[in-house]
Amino acid sequence: MQNWLSLTILFLLAASLSSQELYFPPNTGEAWDTIEPSSIGWCSEKVDDLISFVGEKNAKSLLILKDGKILLEQYYDDHDQETFWYWASAGKSLMGMLIGLAQEDGFIDINAPTRTYLGDGWTSATSLQEAAITIKSQLSMASGLDDGVEVVGSTNNCFEPACFQYLSAPYSRWAYHNSAYRILQNVLETTTGQSKLNYTRTRLGDRIGMKGFWLNYVYYSSARDMARFGLLALNRGIWGTDTLLHNTTYFDAMISPSQSENPSYGYLWWLNGQTAFQLPGVQFQVNRMIIPEAPSDLFAALGKNDQKIYVVPSQGLVVVRQGEAAGGVTLAASSFDSELWTRLGNMDCTVSGVNTREEVPFSISPNPVIDQIHIQTEATIESIRIYNTQGQVIYQLDSVLEPVLSVSTLLPGTYFVQVRTSLGVGIRKVVKI
Numbered sequence: 064m065q066n067w068l069s070l071t072i073l074f075l076l077a078a079s080l081s082s083q084e085l086y087f088p089p090n091t092g093e094a095w096d097t098i099e100p101s102s103i104g105w106c107s108e109k110v111d112d113l114i115s116f117v118g119e120k121n122a123k124s125l126l127i128l129k130d131g132k133i134l135l136e137q138y139y140d141d142h143d144q145e146t147f148w149y150w151a152s153a154g155k156s157l158m159g160m161l162i163g164l165a166q167e168d169g170f171i172d173i174n175a176p177t178r179t180y181l182g183d184g185w186t187s188a189t190s191l192q193e194a195a196i197t198i199k200s201q202l203s204m205a206s207g208l209d210d211g212v213e214v215v216g217s218t219n220n221c222f223e224p225a226c227f228q229y230l231s232a233p234y235s236r237w238a239y240h241n242s243a244y245r246i247l248q249n250v251l252e253t254t255t256g257q258s259k260l261n262y263t264r265t266r267l268g269d270r271i272g273m274k275g276f277w278l279n280y281v282y283y284s285s286a287r288d289m290a291r292f293g294l295l296a297l298n299r300g301i302w303g304t305d306t307l308l309h310n311t312t313y314f315d316a317m318i319s320p321s322q323s324e325n326p327s328y329g330y331l332w333w334l335n336g337q338t339a340f341q342l343p344g345v346q347f348q349v350n351r352m353i354i355p356e357a358p359s360d361l362f363a364a365l366g367k368n369d370q371k372i373y374v375v376p377s378q379g380l381v382v383v384r385q386g387e388a389a390g391g392v393t394l395a396a397s398s399f400d401s402e403l404w405t406r407l408g409n410m411d412c413t414v415s416g417v418n419t420r421e422e423v424p425f426s427i428s429p430n431p432v433i434d435q436i437h438i439q440t441e442a443t444i445e446s447i448r449i450y451n452t453q454g455q456v457i458y459q460l461d462s463v464l465e466p467v468l469s470v471s472t473l474l475p476g477t478y479f480v481q482v483r484t485s486l487g488v489g490i491r492k493v494v495k496i
Contacts (some may be wrong), residue, residue, distance in 0.1 A: 084130070085130055085131040085294070085297070085298055085379070086130060086131035086132050087131055087271075087294065087302055087303040088131070088272065088291070089272065090269070090270070090271065090272035091272060093144065095132075095133050095287070096131075096132045096133070097132055097133045097134075097136075098129055098130075098132040098133070098134050100134055100135060100410070103129060103134070103461065104410075104411045104412065104446070104448065104456070104459065105410040105411065105412075106410065106411065106412040109406070109409070109410050109412075110135065110410070112406070113125075113135075113406050113407070113410070114135075114137050116402075116403075116406060117137070117139075117384065117403070118137075118139045120369075120386070120389035120390070120399060120402075121369075121386050121387040121388060121389055122139050122384055122385065122386035122387075122389070123138065123139055123140060123142040123146070123148055123286075123385045123386040123387075124136075124137070124138050124139065124142050124146075124148070124286035124383065124384070124385045124386065125137045125286075125382075125383070125384055126286045126287065126289070126290050126382075126383040127380065127381070127382050127383075128290055128293070128294060128297075128380065128381040128382075129378075129379055129380060130379040131294055131297075131379075136286075138286075139386070142286075142385070144285060144286070144287055145285060146285060146286075147275070147276075147283045147284055147285055148283065148284070148285070148286070148370075148385045148386075149281050149282070149283050149366075149370065150281065150282045150283065150284065150289070150364070150366050150370050151281065151366030151367035151368060151370045152364075152365065152366040152367055152370075152394060152395060153282075153289070153364035153365060153366035153370045153371065153372055154281055154282035154364075154366065155244060155331040155332075155364070155366075156296075156331050156332045156363075156364030156372070157263070157282055157292060157364070158244070158247060158248060158251070158331060159202060159317055159329075159330040159331035159332055160267070160292075160295075160296070160300070160308070160317070161251060161259070161262065161263060161266070161267065162198065162202060162247065162251065162330070163300075163308055163310060163313040163314065163317060163330075164266050164267065164307065164308060165251055165254060165255055165262070165266075166310070166313065167308060167309060167310050167313070168255070168266075170251075170254040170255050171198060171250065171251075171254050172198070173197065173198040173199040173202065173313075174197055174198070174199055175197060175198060176193070176194050176195070176196060176197055177196050177197060177198055177201065177246075177250065178193055178194065178196075180198075180250045180253055180254055181246070181249070181250060181253070184224060185222075185224060185227065185246075186208065186224055186227035186228070186229065187224045187225055187227060187228050187229070188208075188227070188228070188229035189229070192229045193229075195207075195232065195233050196208070196233055197233070198247065198250065199321075199330075200233040200234060201243050201244065201246075201247055202247070202321065202330040202331055203234070203237075203321035203322050203328065203329075203330060204237055204238060204239055204240060204243070204244070204321075204325070204328060204331075205233055205234045205235075205236070205237050205238075205321065205322045205324065206233055206240065206243045207229065207230055207231045207232050207233040207234070207235060207236065208227050208228065208229065208230060208238075208240060208243050209227075209228040209229070209230035210230075210238040210239065210240035210241075210243075211230075212225075212226055212227075212228055212242075213226070213240075213241060213242055220242065220245055220279070220280060221242055222242065222245075222246050222249065226242055227242070227243070227246075234322050234323075234324075235324075236324055236346065237322060237324035237325035237328065237341055238346075239342075239343030239344065239394065239395070244331070245280045248277075248280055259277050260276055260277050263275070263277065263282075266307070267295075267307060270302060270305055270307055271291050271292070271294075271295050271302045271307075272291055273288045273291045273292055274288055275288050286383050286385050289372050289383045289385070290372075290381055290383045292364075292372065293364075293372045293373075293374050293381035293382075293383060294381055295307065296318075296362075296372075296374050296381075297374050297376060297379070297381055299311065299314050300314050316329070316330060317329050317330040317331075317332055318332050318334060318362045319334070320334065320337060324341065324348075325339075325340060325341035325348070326338060326339055326340070327339065327340035327341070327352075327353045328340075328341075329362070332362050332363065332364065333353060333362065333363045333364070333365050333395060333396065334353075334361075334362050334363075335352050335353055335354050335357055335358070335359055335360070335361040335362065335363070336352055336358075336359030336360055336361070337352060337353070338350065338351075338352075339351070340352070340353040340396070342394075342395070342396060343394040343395055344394070353396050353400070354396070354400045354401060354404055355401070356400075356401045356404040356405045356408060357373070357375070357400070357404035357407075357408070358375045358377055358378060360375060360376050360377045361373055361374065361375045362374050365395040365396055365400075366394075366395070367388075367393070367394050367395075368386070368387055368388040368393075369384060369386060369387075369388055369389040369390075369393070369397055369399050370384070370385055370386075371383065371384040371385075371399075371400075382403075382407070384399075384403070389402075411448070411456040411459075424440065424441075424489070425438055425439060425440035425442075425482050425484070425489050425491065426438070426439045426440070426491075427439075427480060427491050427493055430491075430493050430494060431493075431494040431495070431496045432470060432493060432494070432495055432496070433471075433495075433496060434469065434470065434471040435467055435468065435469055435470065435471075436467070436468050436470060436480070436493060437466060437467055438466040438467075438468070438480070438482060439466070440466075440482065440484060442484035442485050442486040443484055443485040444463045444466055444482060444483070444484055445461075445463070445483045445484060445485065446459065446460060446461045446463065446482075446483045447459070447460040447463060447466075447468065447480065447481070447482055447483070448460075448480070448481045448483075449468075449470070449473075449478050449479070449480055449481075450478065450479045450480075450481065451476070451478060451479075457473070457478075458470075458473075470495055473495045474495070475495050475496055476494075476495055477492060477493075477494055477495075478492070478493050478494075478495060479491070479492055479493070480492075480493050
């Protein structure tokens with residue numbers, strides 16, 4: 064299994080490894096550019112294994128974008144590109160974006176007390192207690208209202224004051240409180256004067272080609288629509304030349320820890336790379352990243368029964384999964400996250416044995432090396448990979464401007480450098496001292 068954290072650090076340190084320009088599919092029609100998995104070094108056997116694994120886990124769809132282009136698209140059972148499926152709580156992240164848009168449009172101030180929009184007495188708390196509850200605290204799942212009033216994961220909507228009982232001050236605890244979230248949808252409709260379906264369509268959906276609808280506070284769409292929303296999030300609220308969300312401060316806050324009780328939660332988005340996380344229905348932290356097998360900069364829309372939209376800025380990836388529960392029923396994060404990202408972190412072909420035969424002539428200097436290696440070849444270099452002795456990719460460069468690599472962060476030892484050129488592929492052994 065690759066160490067994604069180390070890989071991310073290596074990518075950031077490599078000045079010549081720049082993000083590819085993102086592609087955005089047309090807003091109408093079925094046209095969507097694709098990219099072959101082999102073009103980024105994925106082995107066809109591992110792609111087949113990935114498709115089989117996801118299918119065995121009760122999936123209806125798997126869709127992966129690389130820099131906006133479709134890298135992998137697979138449907139199972141009777142699903143296809145047009146089939147709609149529920150987002151479950153992954154729709155919370157869509158609502159997080161919509162609240163940001165409504166604030167930008169001047170309808171909502173997330174720092175204002177929620178009673179500004181719902182009126183006094185929307186809870187059973189005292190006036191002073193109620194005044195402390197803001198839209199932002201509800202986006203953060205930190206309202207302090209008693210989530211024990213409802214069954215964990217309940218889809219029953221109770222918006223009577225008796226359903227919102229004071230338990231503690233806002234931000235003193237984190238709780239996955241569905242009613243406190245869902246009433247934000249009512250705030251959106253009250254403030255904009257539109258149904259959430261219409262506001263979603265005109266303010267976001269039509270502008271990115273995303274079709275879908277709300278039914279009983281749950282959003283439904285195709286896998287491609289989920290991928291479009293993930294691509295919008297990957298590009299920080301900008302679709303091509305169309306900026307939907309100008310407020311970068313809001314976007315940054317949305318995908319950053321919103322409170323200390325659960326640092327892996329932003330404004331209705333789940334965040335990887337944090338020191339701890341808390342799951343729905345419990346009141347204790349687990350002291351690690353929520354998906355240690357995944358890149359640390361991943362953020363995700365996670366829903367019941369493993370509805371997933373993963374976004375990885377450092378890799379230009381959007382990964383969508385729809386279907387029935389992959390294992391036991393969970394409300395957000397699940398073991399499927401780790402199982403999937405273990406595979407996605409090991410899709411490259413590996414070097415078997417010690418093979419220094421040159422299929423394409425090239426040379427490396429100096430060798431042994433301390434900090435930089437220079438590659439000389441008459442052919443055009445298309446990509447470079449460095450493997451350890453276990454055959455794992457620990458460095459890759461897919462846009463080669465200068466054939467000079469910094470290896471100062473590598474531990475001393477033996478490595479294999481694979482150079483792919485316009486004439487073929489060659490491998491050389493190099494020793495780091």
